[in-house]
Amino acid sequence: MPMSCYSSVTTVRLDAIKDAETPRVHSLPCEIEHDGPAEVSAYFSATAKERKHEKTVSFRGRGLKGQEVSCPKGYTGLILQEVHKPSSDQEDGVLKVSSVFNKFTYWNLDTPPSSDDGIVMAMSWPQVANAIHAPLED
Amino acid sequence: MATKKKRSPLRDASGWVVVAADSVVGAPEEGAGDPTFARLRNPSSGGASLYLFGGGDAQVYEVKAFAEDHRSWFVGETVQRDGRLLFITPMDPLYLLLPYIQEAGAEGKFQPANQVVTDEDFPGCSRLLRCTCALESLRLVADEKEVANQRFYRYNQQKTLDWLKRKVERTVSVLKRSDVSVGGGVKSATYVRVKSEVDASDEDYLRYAHGLVSEYVSEDLSKELLRHLQLPEISSPKEEPPSKKRKLSDKPVEAGEDYTKFNSADFARKPQKKMTVAQKSLAKVDKSGMRPMSAFFGPKVKQEKK
Numbered sequence: 260m261p262m263s264c265y266s267s268v269t270t271v272r273l274d275a276i277k278d279a280e281t282p283r284v285h286s287l288p289c290e291i292e293h294d295g296p297a298e299v300s301a302y303f304s305a306t307a308k309e310r311k312h313e314k315t316v317s318f319r320g321r322g323l324k325g326q327e328v329s330c331p332k333g334y335t336g337l338i339l340q341e342v343h344k345p346s347s348d349q350e351d352g353v354l355k356v357s358s359v360f361n362k363f364t365y366w367n368l369d370t371p372p373s374s375d376d377g378i379v380m381a382m383s384w385p386q387v388a389n390a391i392h393a394p395l396e397d
Numbered sequence: 398m399a400t401k402k403k404r405s406p407l408r409d410a411s412g413w414v415v416v417a418a419d420s421v422v423g424a425p426e427e428g429a430g431d432p433t434f435a436r437l438r439n440p441s442s443g444g445a446s447l448y449l450f451g452g453g454d455a456q457v458y459e460v461k462a463f464a465e466d467h468r469s470w471f472v473g474e475t476v477q478r479d480g481r482l483l484f485i486t487p488m489d490p491l492y493l494l495l496p497y498i499q500e501a502g503a504e505g506k507f508q509p510a511n512q513v514v515t516d517e518d519f520p521g522c523s524r525l526l527r528c529t530c531a532l533e534s535l536r537l538v539a540d541e542k543e544v545a546n547q548r549f550y551r552y553n554q555q556k557t558l559d560w561l562k563r564k565v566e567r568t569v570s571v572l573k574r575s576d577v578s579v580g581g582g583v584k585s586a587t588y589v590r591v592k593s594e595v596d597a598s599d600e601d602y603l604r605y606a607h608g609l610v611s612e613y614v615s616e617d618l619s620k621e622l623l624r625h626l627q628l629p630e631i632s633s634p635k636e637e638p639p640s641k642k643r644k645l646s647d648k649p650v651e652a653g654e655d656y657t658k659f660n661s662a663d664f665a666r667k668p669q670k671k672m673t674v675a676q677k678s679l680a681k682v683d684k685s686g687m688r689p690m691s692a693f694f695g696p697k698v699k700q701e702k703k
Contacts, residue, residue, distance in 0.1 A: 337422065341412065
């Protein structure tokens with residue numbers, strides 16, 4: 260049975276966006292083997308300090324150093340969550356926008372955050388992508 | 398991957414953390430429908446990559462993953478194990494259409510676009526012709542003929558190289574401009590250093606921009622473009638590996654270190670990170686669909702060369 264290899268699509272439902280939460284978003288310098296609820300504000304955010312633009316927090320006994328990063332101009336942060344899980348490759352999937360954010364804090368373990376950090380540099384990608392992709396003016 | 402202990406499997410509830418162009422979620426046209434992720438043929442690798450159609454197919458977007466080892470997210474009062482950050486940026490559909498036009502051009506005759514842009518493996522490719530300006534832009538890479546109100550196209554390599562050259566030149570100017578316009582913010586600082594510390598030459602910029610644009614064309618065309626830009630071929634593209642120190646080191650990123658050779662075949666053999674079904678369905682074929690951004694971090698690396 261010849262079947263298109265890559266015919267399935269995954270829809271992003273936008274209707275949920277008006278109900279989307281605007282949570283605080285943190286990028287942590289470790290892999291946490293968990294997906295789901297956690298008492299972030301009670302045990303993480305509560306220990307966060309900010310002095311002279313330097314954010315510090317204690318997490319599992321380690322001192323983390325953090326910096327706030329804004330989404331590039333014209334860009335929005337989204338959390339996409341699965342609504343319908345396709346049971347096969349051929350089946351279409353559905354995601355929804357569960358949260359939106361405009362900035363997040365990323366944390367380093369030892370090195371103080373700087374503009375050398377990959378994630379900070381990554382934030383200039385949209386600008387460069389625009390140079391590569393925007394239609395050329397004649 | 399150096400896994401010290403057995404990881405528990407990812408739960409299916411995991412989501413994606415995304416930075417998307419406002420137009421993806423912005424006021425949709427009446428009846429335009431929701432955006433959809435679809436897999437299309439990657440114009441550089443020929444493999445499958447993930448893209449997003451938005452605004453009722455008016456715009457196609459590229460999906461790139463920024464991945465570092467050992468990252469997870471806190472989102473509100475939840476943990477998200479997958480620490481990647483996805484970028485969804487508008488894409489010029491012409492890059493995706495070009496391989497089809499080019500392939501048909503081998504036959505040497507004028508053909509209608511909808512006859513040329515078909516793909517058994519990637520039926521979504523015909524949606525590209527619905528993108529705003531996609532049809533009109535074909536004349537940038539093809540000769541055009543109109544017969545009885547129908548347009549016919551035939552690939553023109555010279556036009557294509559001119560088009561790509563302009564793309565490279567504009568990319569150079571944006572790279573340079575972003576050097577200058579450092580407002581103390583973190584965003585543009587990355588390029589400042591290229592200039593002030595490394596004193597990048599015009600050729601460095603040109604080469605780098607060529608590398609960026611080459612991610613969207615075949616290897617052959619990339620080489621042609623190099624000649625067209627009058628840049629000598631570097632004997633080994635491995636000459637400028639991204640800094641290890643920078644360590645954007647998810648597996649696929651390592652595979653993509655050499656951006657001139659960057660393609661999905663490289664990734665196909667790599668062990669997948671554990672992913673949810675949704676993520677697999679989005680990403681599975683290809684990491685280059687969610688292309689790691691190593692290429693983008695190329696220029697800083699020049700420091701290593703010295």
